Amino acid sequence: MIGEEPSKIRVREADERAFIVHALTALNVSEDDARDVADVLVAADLRGVESHGIARLDTFYCRRIEGGVVSARPRYAVLCDRPTQYALDAGNGLGHPAGKHAMAATIAKAREHGVAFATVRNSNHYGIAAYYAMMALEHDMIGLSMTNSTHLAVPTFGRQKTQGTNPIAVAIPANGRPPFVLDMATTGVTFGRLEVSDRKGKALKPGWAVGPDGSETLDPALAMTQGALLPLGGYGTEGGGHKGYGLGALVEILCGVLSGGAFGTALRLDERGLHGGTVGHFFGAFKVGALRDVGGFGADLERELRGFEDSAPVPGAERVMTAGEPERLNTERFRREGVPIDPKVWETIDGLADRLGIPKLERFEIS
Amino acid sequence: MIGEEPSKIRVREADERAFIVHALTALNVSEDDARDVADVLVAADLRGVESHGIARLDTFYCRRIEGGVVSARPRYAVLCDRPTQYALDAGNGLGHPAGKHAMAATIAKAREHGVAFATVRNSNHYGIAAYYAMMALEHDMIGLSMTNSTHLAVPTFGRQKTQGTNPIAVAIPANGRPPFVLDMATTGVTFGRLEVSDRKGKALKPGWAVGPDGSETLDPALAMTQGALLPLGGYGTEGGGHKGYGLGALVEILCGVLSGGAFGTALRLDERGLHGGTVGHFFGAFKVGALRDVGGFGADLERELRGFEDSAPVPGAERVMTAGEPERLNTERFRREGVPIDPKVWETIDGLADRLGIPKLERFEIS
Numbered sequence: 001m002i003g004e005e006p007s008k009i010r011v012r013e014a015d016e017r018a019f020i021v022h023a024l025t026a027l028n029v030s031e032d033d034a035r036d037v038a039d040v041l042v043a044a045d046l047r048g049v050e051s052h053g054i055a056r057l058d059t060f061y062c063r064r065i066e067g068g069v070v071s072a073r074p075r076y077a078v079l080c081d082r083p084t085q086y087a088l089d090a091g092n093g094l095g096h097p098a099g100k101h102a103m104a105a106t107i108a109k110a111r112e113h114g115v116a117f118a119t120v121r122n123s124n125h126y127g128i129a130a131y132y133a134m135m136a137l138e139h140d141m142i143g144l145s146m147t148n149s150t151h152l153a154v155p156t157f158g159r160q161k162t163q164g165t166n167p168i169a170v171a172i173p174a175n176g177r178p179p180f181v182l183d184m185a186t187t188g189v190t191f192g193r194l195e196v197s198d199r200k201g202k203a204l205k206p207g208w209a210v211g212p213d214g215s216e217t218l219d220p221a222l223a224m225t226q227g228a229l230l231p232l233g234g235y236g237t238e239g240g241g242h243k244g245y246g247l248g249a250l251v252e253i254l255c256g257v258l259s260g261g262a263f264g265t266a267l268r269l270d271e272r273g274l275h276g277g278t279v280g281h282f283f284g285a286f287k288v289g290a291l292r293d294v295g296g297f298g299a300d301l302e303r304e305l306r307g308f309e310d311s312a313p314v315p316g317a318e319r320v321m322t323a324g325e326p327e328r329l330n331t332e333r334f335r336r337e338g339v340p341i342d343p344k345v346w347e348t349i350d351g352l353a354d355r356l357g358i359p360k361l362e363r364f365e366i367s
Numbered sequence: 368m369i370g371e372e373p374s375k376i377r378v379r380e381a382d383e384r385a386f387i388v389h390a391l392t393a394l395n396v397s398e399d400d401a402r403d404v405a406d407v408l409v410a411a412d413l414r415g416v417e418s419h420g421i422a423r424l425d426t427f428y429c430r431r432i433e434g435g436v437v438s439a440r441p442r443y444a445v446l447c448d449r450p451t452q453y454a455l456d457a458g459n460g461l462g463h464p465a466g467k468h469a470m471a472a473t474i475a476k477a478r479e480h481g482v483a484f485a486t487v488r489n490s491n492h493y494g495i496a497a498y499y500a501m502m503a504l505e506h507d508m509i510g511l512s513m514t515n516s517t518h519l520a521v522p523t524f525g526r527q528k529t530q531g532t533n534p535i536a537v538a539i540p541a542n543g544r545p546p547f548v549l550d551m552a553t554t555g556v557t558f559g560r561l562e563v564s565d566r567k568g569k570a571l572k573p574g575w576a577v578g579p580d581g582s583e584t585l586d587p588a589l590a591m592t593q594g595a596l597l598p599l600g601g602y603g604t605e606g607g608g609h610k611g612y613g614l615g616a617l618v619e620i621l622c623g624v625l626s627g628g629a630f631g632t633a634l635r636l637d638e639r640g641l642h643g644g645t646v647g648h649f650f651g652a653f654k655v656g657a658l659r660d661v662g663g664f665g666a667d668l669e670r671e672l673r674g675f676e677d678s679a680p681v682p683g684a685e686r687v688m689t690a691g692e693p694e695r696l697n698t699e700r701f702r703r704e705g706v707p708i709d710p711k712v713w714e715t716i717d718g719l720a721d722r723l724g725i726p727k728l729e730r731f732e733i734s
Contacts, residue, residue, distance in 0.1 A: 157684035182613040214681035246549040264674040307631040314581035317524035323613040
């Protein structure tokens with residue numbers, strides 16, 4: 001890959017975390033809330049999900065607070081607090097503290113009652129969905145996390161954007177061995193994939209995007225400026241595109257409609273630009289021990305996952321992986337080698353430090 | 368389509384139901400259990416999901432009972448019965464009565480506690496997943512239903528079959544207007560789609576299937592005899608095939624591992640053929656009223672679904688549909704015009720009546 005991508009800058013995990021806290025507290029975000037954001041963004045970078053890490057600190061969080069789109073000091077309102085349900089109005093605050101708060105409440109309820117779920121409305125972009133689902137793991141629970149997002153994708157046989165990338169994450173503890181962690185956008189690819197193709201001057205793959213009339217396009221620039229993403233499964237119904245569309249709609253119904261929050265046209269970007277508080281989340285926690293002994297479940301799940309991992313790969317592939325494995329391998333490596341930051345992202349971080357008058361993020365040089 | 372498919376035979380819904388009950392009770396299935404099977408199979412045929420209706424009565428249910436693979440008079444064992452959890456061992460009986468029983472228990476618990484879920488192990492093929500999810504609708508609950516199945520699909524970059532078509536169904540009530548009903552295999556297509564292509568001498572579409580070495584094939588005969596299905600999203604990771612693979616694995620973990628039932632190699636077909644009791648199910652019910660007023664939710668969901676349905680279609684498409692709509696339109700039509708039965712399926716039904724010595728299913732002639 002040398003020559004294709006400029007080499008990454010490396011930073012220490014603790015330094016990255018401290019920088020994010022500095023930036024956000026400089027904008028009047030509370031220390032606790034800033035730490036929540038840092039936890040989620042650093043986890044994304046460690047997992048190799050660069051698009052959802054510090055790369056978004058400036059544009060998605062700092063600038064939106066500075067522009068008055070997102071509230072730095074939100075007032076939460078608990079809309080419902082029953083033994084197995086929790087509903088939060090996040091007061092147009094940052095999505096990460098709201099998400100962590102609601103998932104923690106869900107876990108506490110599930111500890112007592114075996115299962116619980118929560119909705120959050122009037123929130124904002126919460127980073128990687130997996131983070132919240134994975135909070136359940138140390139409690140021997142299965143965690144579920146979903147979020148709606150600004151509309152970027154067409155429905156099957158449609159040409160207007162009706163839903164976002166609307167990810168679903170599920171984390172399942174395997175009692176000692178690495179967990180099963182599925183975190184998937186319900187579109188075939190994310191918008192970032194179109195940007196990468198455009199930057200490299202490469203054509204898109206079939207099933208990724210459509211042009212302005214809703215028919216498939218392989219032109220990244222056209223897709224980005226006048227087109228839209230396709231649901232997982234691609235165009236039409238032949239490859240199962242209606243399934244990705246259905247999953248995406250399900251996420252918006254649970255996060256937007258069931259939460260009593262924004263949905264439909266309220267999530268469309270228009271000439272007025274982005275509105276704060278249009279994002280909602282849905283969380284769930286299921287206690288494994290409510291149904292089976294945790295040890296027996298963990299041992300069986302280990303056998304199940306090994307069954308995939310030990311199965312024969314196609315010629316040319318090293319082996320078969322299970323959900324969450326590539327991200328776990330990244331985390332182990334980046335903890336040793338430092339968290340990689342793209343040079344372009346580095347520039348935005350550098351500029352952010354100047355703008356906010358905070359200490360610059362230091363490079364980590366492997367000795 | 369005239370000339371492509373032979374015209375269907377039509378039957379009355381009540382006649383189809385009675386025939387199924389006759390056939391199963393002739394094989395010592397209890398009247399109650401036989402009625403449960405009939406409910407699910409007739410619902411499938413009414414919804415236009417022919418592959419899961421009476422077409423399977425002979426091969427999937429009657430012959431398996433006659434062959435001793437499935438128990439006609441199973442003994443259920445309740446493994447767990449807590450306020451929000453239920454776990455059933457179905458005693459290697461038919462999947463439909465076990466599924467209805469477990470979903471009914473889930474709904475009763477959710478009525479009291481807002482949410483509940485259930486696992487079923489040692490069960491068999493339960494028909495369409497949507498049936499059980501839809502049981503929640505009349506109770507103003509969101510219903511969830513999943514089942515694992517005999518292995519037919521490869522994992523991403525693998526060439527051994529590690530999972531079935533493993534469907535997920537979610538039904539959401541919309542307070543008066545037709546509900547949202549998503550019912551999707553986690554493979555791109557089902558095995559039946561390969562059979563149809565083979566019968567018509569048509570090539571498969573990319574993303575549907577692989578040959579014996581795990582690389583993609585468009586040859587239906589090769590895929591059926593020596594190959595496997597691909598996960599939703601197709602081959603590799605470019606179109607999101609790892610997402611379909613992850614969803615399929617999730618279904619097997621919840622239905623097979625969490626239930627304490629069969630998973631992994633136990634679900635592989637081998638020279639010993641099919642084993643009974645290897646299928647497990649997972650059910651959930653969420654009371655809408657535990658989080659929001661049912662009327663407000665229904666009105667908002669109606670607006671949300673209209674947003675999709677009223678959005679602009681691609682050139683050549685009549686309009687955009689929402690999940691469950693094609694099946695609902697089929698049901699309305701087939702209730703008027705009679706339930707369509709494929710002539711080949713009709714032959715197996717006719718033969719079944721002869722074999723069991725029960726009254727033949729009558730054709731419905733529209734006057």
